[in-house]
Amino acid sequence: MIPSLLPGRPHFDLVGGELCVEGLPLATLAREYGTPLFVYSKAAMLEALAAYQRGFAGRKARICYAMKANSSLGVLQVFARAGCGFDIVSEGELERALAAGAAPGDIIFSGVGKTRAEMQRALRVGIGCFNVESEAELEVLSAVATAEGKTAPVSLRVNPNVDPKTHPYISTGLKGNKFGVAHERALQTYRRAAALPGLRVVGIDCHIGSQITAEEPYLDAMDRVLDLVEAVEAAGIPLPHIDFGGGLGINYNGDEPPKADALWGELFAKIDARGFGDRQFMIEPGRSLVGNAGVCLTEVLYLKPGEQKNFCIVDAAMNDLPRPAMYQAFHAIVPVREGSGEAIRYDVVGPVCESGDWIGHDRMLCVQSGDLLAVMSAGAYCMSMASNYNSRGRAAEVLVDGGQVRLIRERESAADQMRGERLLP
Ligand code: LLP
Secondary structure: OHHHHOOOOOOEEEEOOEEEEOOEEHHHHHHHHOOOEEEEEHHHHHHHHHHHHHHOOOOOEEEEEEHHHOOOHHHHHHHHHOOOEEEEOOHHHHHHHHHOOOOHHHEEEOOOOOOHHHHHHHHHHOOOEEEEOOHHHHHHHHHHHHHOOOOEEEEEEEEOOOOOOOOHHHEOOOOOOOOOEEHHHHHHHHHHHHHOOOEEEEEEEOOOEOOEOOOHHHHHHHHHHHHHHHHHHHOOOOOOEEEOOOOEOOOOOOOOOOOHHHHHHHHHHHHHHOOOOOOEEEEOOOHHHHHHHEEEEEEEEEEEOOOOOOEEEEOOOOOOOOHHHHHOOOOOEEEOEOOOOOOEEEEEEOOOOOOOOEEEEEEEEOOOOOOEEEEOOOOOOOHHHOOOHHHOOOOEEEEEEOOEEEEEEOOOOHHHHHOOOOOOO
8 A cells, every 4th residue: 555655754645545745636736837847845844854953952053954955946945944054065056055045154065176266155155164075175275265365164074984874875974985084184184274374163074974774873973073072172173063964864665764853862962971062063964854855746658568577667767866777776656646456567767768767666556658656755866966868858846835836946948958058150
């Protein structure tokens, strides 16, 4: 039965055999806006945010939404209006955050490869903190800030060398990763930061990976970070804030990650015991705020029975939903209307000319051409990673808020795609 696929996706429910978002039938939205269509529930986003807010109640804390998960302006506005800051990784994300109404001081800038131009723009608008990832970056940032007549607020991203037990492509806190400053070099890198003229040390940060479903990696990383806070402060460099990154997983396929409030209850028990309870805390959650607040609606184009496999060819593809092709990721696929008859095993695939263009393998479905399917857990790292491969226009997006449906992104046209290109004379 379909309901078993829905735990962890609040506000997406089956009502009389019809899949609904906040009580609205998804089929109605597909009819009005076409497919493929991303549909987001504002209530689901705010509910996910509320779990973190409960975890931080009574603490000095700032939640900086990691907007790489979904950087559509309408989504950013929801979080800006709910009081979030933003974790950005590029000038494009900076401009989007500002366009959505973010206060510059609530923006933190992560990433291993910030350019001088990006640093300059971020300094001019006055962002809250640069999360610096190497000594070379410290030198450049100090020079850029000095030339601007400014002092850049910096935090060092330290690499705690903790295994987050997730997919290798999205694990970031191990020694072999390109991210962060090695634990052993952190103190000397802080000394350098404190000595550079264009910088002001304001904190420490770490981010160990993404889609983390276990508690231990977080608890271990917190211990490692607090050890460093002690060592750096003992060397006379105060660290006003501790940024613990993002990474909390969601339910894709029966996964049971810790709840944000419970996890932070555990973390604060440790933090309090070590005497850091009244520090300013920051986090950078992405997926756990939006992942299960969105679905991608797609229409079945053709059923293609085969000798070894049956294919269900849909109008969404790897350019819309790149996670299966990139990470062999699992997304539940649910008929928008319960079919009657016997379910058949299908590979659900898109129209793109690659065998890697699949959305789900071996799914039992009772479908016909023209039926609608909902690809679940599609709020994070889907639209923000979408491409124009095969010159496919990117999908439209709507945000549902109670009875209101707002188109937050138009479907991309062929003309939109060619804008900026020049024909040869
Ligand atoms: N902070 C930093 C520095 C990050 O690199 C990331 C994600 C986050 C925060 C947010 O992590 P989250 O809470 O969303 O796990 N495209 C992949 C995920 C890549 C994550 C990259 N960094 C996927 O689709 O699974």
